Amino acid sequence: MAQYARGAAAVAVIRLRNPPVNALSLTVLQALEDGLKRADADPSVKAVTICGENGKFSAGADIRVFSSPKKQGLGLGPIISLIERSEKPVVAAIEGIALGGGLEVALGCHYRIAHVQARMGLPEVTIGLLPGAEGTQRLPRLIGIPAALDIITTGRHVPATEALKLGLVDEVVEENTVEAAIRLATKLIGQPLGHRRLSLRPVPRLPNMEAFLSDALMKVKKRAQGCLAPELCFQAIKAATELPFADGVRKERELFNILLTSGQAKALQYAFFAERAVEKWTTPNGASWKSASPQPIRKAAVIGLGTMGRGIVTSLVKAKIPVVGLEQDLEYLNTGRKAVMLLLEREAMKMEQGAQTLDFHNPARLQFTVDFDVLRDVDLVIEAVFENMALKKEIFNKLSRICKPEAFLCTNTSALNIDEIASVTNRPQQVIGTHFFSPAHVMRLLEIIYGRHTSPTTIATAMQLAKVMKKVGVVVGNCFGFVGNRMMFPYTQQAVFLLEEGSRPEDVDRVLEDFGFKIGPFRMSDLAGLDVGWRSRKDQGLTGPSLAPGTPARQRRGYRYSPLPDLLCEKGRFGQKTGKGWYQYEKAGGRISKPDPWIHSFLSEYRDTHQIKTRFIDQEEILERCLFALISEGFDILAEGIASGPEHLDVIYINGYGWPKHRGGPMFYASTVGLPNILAKLQKYSEMHPDVPQLRPSAFLKKLVAMGNPPLNDWMSYLHRQSNKL
């Protein structure tokens, strides 16, 4: 709702009130409209201030309304017009946040005052929409086309100081913003308002408007990667340059409705809530975010300053947590230190653009050592040495003797058994997996893996650490590959099998990149380095010297196996780092991939050697085999209780594996394709490839289909129900 009060003798204050972020629900909008009408009708009221409860203006429309049957009733535009038409001056007092419809309300006001800490933005594009309450028509009139395009098509939050420079707000204050707004409103009583009504202003012209817009459209499309909303945001802003206000608003509404009914908006809004849902973690034994409290981390240490360790140190410094970086000897330490300093300098430069500073030259904040004794007083250690169980166990055993008893011990691993690592310590309850993604200071995902003995406090502390590092922590159980890599395995396996059967790396990558992945599986493998998987397969005895003599080339443990990646590694083709992998590159370390005729003839020789009949594989089969195998593994993960809901898998895939957010994550995507369709296709492919267990549909998927394909929100409730249809 909204509270109506008197701020000064002649000033009415309308306070938006809907905790925690004053979202504009239908009730709030009704109360805002009532408040405006009341102020208008009261002759003793000469001016109005609009503000938000609890130091937050408003986070915009209540996103849940967009998927409810009442969405048609969300008539914010007419209320904003009512504000603008008011004969009494209306001042917005912006504290905290004014986002989406919240900022559109402020744009309807005649004046805007912001607190210096406030942030403003039109983030609708990030939930698959556009500012549909006349924002695409008012903002360009206020701050011009280039700035409006930037803000609307990226959805970024603009700090108050920048907003002042752009002319988005009239004043920035450090004092009580509402009081400042009331004072301004009092001063404005009786003054003319015509020029303050944005709908009456022309859009500032650019000398080269046409060229500017065509260049901007190209950039928007490139960034969008298949997402519809940025381009429709662009179209709405372009309309502001071509049409009178009222016609521009009509165009905006038309484009808004296209987006609102698009599957992409649903997927992006699902992703918004999924990200928040995973914060509320639970484990199968009943531990949960509700009852566990995080411990403060005043000082941390990172062991190993390779690629991952460097990024983790950088993330900790950025989170203002004092950190010690430790390496095995001075040579490695110096190389690691230089690399960390370079990363931090780059980060500091980026932060300076947003008027922020990064303090990393102070030894109290960042220290490097080869001496484990320095770790005596840290609250938390993140071990980030390479994936070798023996080495990790040696380090954890040492840490357990050196670190204070209450210190938490985290291992950055992408697959290894957390319980085995914890078993060599004197505090298995304080051992946890923290799987960072590379580059660790950029990627948002942090997979947090609890072991058999990990305490709820340890989980809560790791989650809190993720939050302060501005990462999305997702709590998962302990199994080989955890969630992300375990689901990735069948996906990349299918991609390689497709090469055996007739596809080329560029065919498979193109299909998955057209689907929306930032990078296809073969380009990804070249980027990560083929040698990483090769080492792991050698450790597992799947290839290399430990492979039993006489093992068939294309079979392991009775199932189909492709030695193709091993053969490439044996030829020194490790990907980008060696200039050759599934593609060729301009040089070792090069980044521009080109299809490689050598690979094409290598594949055809390989098929001849193994008497594989080559066939044409269409896009549908490529997509379905890769994605459905991954999804089926996801259902197994849910059934085993490794993750507590499909949102967890989706958040992991969107934030760690380049899954296109506008498709909502693999499990959401499965729900849109329809579980019966996925089951039928998996059954078909599994019959074609009986020696590939990863194509056999998960029992949980079968159960859900038998139960009538329930909506995603209900899936978990079917896990323990008895079904006689199976």
Ligand SMILES: CC/C=C\C/C=C/C(=O)SCCNC(=O)CCNC(=O)[C@H](O)C(C)(C)COP(=O)(O)OP(=O)(O)OC[C@H]1O[C@@H](n2cnc3c(N)ncnc32)[C@H](O)[C@@H]1OP(=O)(O)O
């Ligand atoms: C016909 C045309 C009509 C309208 C056009 C207008 C369209 C819009 O306004 S669309 C909405 C645009 N706004 C946004 O996209 C903002 C979304 N919110 C955020 O970015 C963040 O939540 C925040 C910056 C506002 C706050 O961040 P933080 O402090 O980290 O808190 P949380 O993100 O955890 O949020 C707390 C709590 O609030 C819920 N929530 C936030 N925003 C909305 C919202 N707009 N609608 C509904 N609910 C919202 C969020 O889910 C959290 O809920 P839980 O505590 O239950 O998890």
